[in-house]
Amino acid sequence: MNIDNIKKEFPIFNNKVHNNDLIYLDSANSSQKPQVVIDRIYDFYTKEFSNVGRSVHYLAVAATNLYENTRISVQKYINAKDKNEIVFTKGATEAINLVANTFGQKYLKEGDEILITELEHHSNYVPWHYLRQSKGIKIQFAEVNKEGEVTLESIEKKITTKTKMIAISHLSNVTGAILPIKEITQLAHSKSIPVLVDGCQGAPHLKLDMQDLDCDFYAISCHKMYGPTGLGILYAKKKWLNELPPYQGGGGMIKEVKKEEISYGELPHKYEAGTMATAQVIAFDKSIKFLEKIGIENIIKHEKELMEYGLETLRKNNSVNIIGNPKNKGAVISFTIKGVHPHDIATILDEDGVAIRAGHHCCQILHEKLGLAATARASFGVYNNKTDIDQLNISINKCKKIFNLQ
Amino acid sequence: MNLKELYQEIILDHGKNPHNLKKMENFNKDAKGHNPLCGDKVHVYLKLDDKKNIEDISFEGSGCAISMASASIMTSLLKNKKEKEVKEVIKDFLEMIKNKPELSTKILKEDEKTKLMCLSGVKQYPMRVKCATLSWHTLNFAMEGKKEEINIEKFE
Numbered sequence: 161m162n163i164d165n166i167k168k169e170f171p172i173f174n175n176k177v178h179n180n181d182l183i184y185l186d187s188a189n190s191s192q193k194p195q196v197v198i199d200r201i202y203d204f205y206t207k208e209f210s211n212v213g214r215s216v217h218y219l220a221v222a223a224t225n226l227y228e229n230t231r232i233s234v235q236k237y238i239n240a241k242d243k244n245e246i247v248f249t250k251g252a253t254e255a256i257n258l259v260a261n262t263f264g265q266k267y268l269k270e271g272d273e274i275l276i277t278e279l280e281h282h283s284n285y286v287p288w289h290y291l292r293q294s295k296g297i298k299i300q301f302a303e304v305n306k307e308g309e310v311t312l313e314s315i316e317k318k319i320t321t322k323t324k325m326i327a328i329s330h331l332s333n334v335t336g337a338i339l340p341i342k343e344i345t346q347l348a349h350s351k352s353i354p355v356l357v358d359g360c361q362g363a364p365h366l367k368l369d370m371q372d373l374d375c376d377f378y379a380i381s382c383h384k385m386y387g388p389t390g391l392g393i394l395y396a397k398k399k400w401l402n403e404l405p406p407y408q409g410g411g412g413m414i415k416e417v418k419k420e421e422i423s424y425g426e427l428p429h430k431y432e433a434g435t436m437a438t439a440q441v442i443a444f445d446k447s448i449k450f451l452e453k454i455g456i457e458n459i460i461k462h463e464k465e466l467m468e469y470g471l472e473t474l475r476k477n478n479s480v481n482i483i484g485n486p487k488n489k490g491a492v493i494s495f496t497i498k499g500v501h502p503h504d505i506a507t508i509l510d511e512d513g514v515a516i517r518a519g520h521h522c523c524q525i526l527h528e529k530l531g532l533a534a535t536a537r538a539s540f541g542v543y544n545n546k547t548d549i550d551q552l553n554i555s556i557n558k559c560k561k562i563f564n565l566q
Numbered sequence: 567m568n569l570k571e572l573y574q575e576i577i578l579d580h581g582k583n584p585h586n587l588k589k590m591e592n593f594n595k596d597a598k599g600h601n602p603l604c605g606d607k608v609h610v611y612l613k614l615d616d617k618k619n620i621e622d623i624s625f626e627g628s629g630c631a632i633s634m635a636s637a638s639i640m641t642s643l644l645k646n647k648k649e650k651e652v653k654e655v656i657k658d659f660l661e662m663i664k665n666k667p668e669l670s671t672k673i674l675k676e677d678e679k680t681k682l683m684c685l686s687g688v689k690q691y692p693m694r695v696k697c698a699t700l701s702w703h704t705l706n707f708a709m710e711g712k713k714e715e716i717n718i719e720k721f722e
Binding site: 499500501503504507508511520527534562563 | 569572573578582603604605606607628629630631632691693694697
């Protein structure tokens with residue numbers, strides 16, 4: 161599959177936005193879907209639909225097999241040891257909530273500390289905040305430096321004897337900084353502290369190898385990986401899934417239910433209560449296949465080229481200020497234009513069909529640190545090309561013209 | 567959609583150099599407003615005299631051109647108005663932004679209404695309507711003496 165022609169695989173680009181071609185630069189928010197994924201959802205509902213894991217009829221067995229196949233595809237894609245280390249959730253947010261809730265319930269007491277960073281988005285902060293309220297734990301924030309990075313040293317500085325979990329992003333959705341996860345995990349494990357990685361931005365853009373990263377938990381957002389919405393994945397080492405209590409109760413997660421007691425099902429069903437997002441799980445297999453077909457190395461190379469071209473182009477544009485300058489950076493460029501509020505930028509760009517995000521990107525702590533209420537953000541996916549960046553620059557210039565800037 | 571209608575010169579001028587953008591000394595009423603979607607914040611200050619006339623009105627805050635211009639135009643038009651008149655203008659403005667083609671209040675002069683109508687361009691941009699209405703809802707809260715911060719998400 162030639163990455164230069166990949167846009168053709170995404171039917172959304174056949175549509176016009178305000179009579180212009182769509183230039184989609186909001187993949188960090190959510191990615192577009194290739195035809196194969198859309199077709200898979202349609203086909204499943206049209207020809208193969210049934211609930212999974214319960215009935216013995218033909219459709220139920222077939223659907224269960226398809227559902228479990230995705231689990232195996234994910235296991236292989238992220239190099240997990242066991243397919244039962246893959247738990248489907250409704251999103252990365254639920255995956256992190258699952259860990260915070262069950263880990264907190266079993267292991268945390270007043271005064272214990274969770275170490276996160278200043279660049280976490282809200283889904284890797286708010287679930288821990290609940291424990292601050294319910295259990296009286298403390299949350300420590302590893303500092304972001306002026307380049308918009310979190311270093312191993314800044315993590316080390318905040319580790320104390322009370323640190324019970326380190327929960328960190330793989331890739332910042334604002335500055336694009338890629339965190340040294342492997343080194344952080346080694347450090348944490350040397351002090352017997354487990355590590356949760358928020359992989360919302362990491363999973364679509366980086367090579368995922370759980371054996372290499374060696375983290376204890378990794379949360380994935382499927383809709384950012386060219387997959388359907390309403391689906392996330394929690395990877396967790398088996399020992400954790402065995403040790404932690406169940407999260408939600410309901411059908412599908414039990415072994416035996418009596419009036420006096422209830423026993424819970426085996427992994428991974430223990431964590432998959434109720435009817436799951438079946439069609440989404442089955443379609444996500446196509447997203448994995450799509451990524452595999454292009455090859456993550458090619459994706460990384462393509463997005464790095466785009467990001468560098470984007471940085472070069474926007475740096476030449478005076479009045480554009482780029483947020484952060486991490487050495488190791490993913491395909492995200494956040495910026496401001498002096499004299500134009502990010503929401504005005506986004507409205508003006510939208511008129512040209514250029515879709516970016518403006519706001520705090522669910523990272524208010526980081527924006528407070530940067531002293532900015534909001535930023536504009538262009539984020540890239542496999543379907544973007546240099547023409548998209550040229551159009552971004554043209555539209556930014558239009559913005560400057562409307563606001564009478566030089 | 568028409569960007570020229572949204573970003574008229576008067577909006578850009580007020581957005582760039584907002585009038586009455588300052589913290590007031592000796593205010594006797596105030597309220598804070600917040601738009602969680604974009605993080606915009608506004609703090610409206612009022613000084614009412616014994617007869618409940620607006621002796622002075624100002625605001626502090628940061629935000630997009632639309633929200634700054636809206637607060638700036640609002641404060642310029644309402645100085646020296648009576649409390650009752652202010653309430654009428656707020657109601658009229660919010661109705662116009664929501665669904666009425668024109669302003670109907672007799673409180674404002676025609677040229678003042680024309681100035682205010684410059685904000686009507688946001689009607690074509692549903693995501694931006696709250697940028698224009700934040701300061702007005704906040705002023706309403708200040709007049710009513712409500713203490714809690716307004717979350718603009720609660721308003722239509």
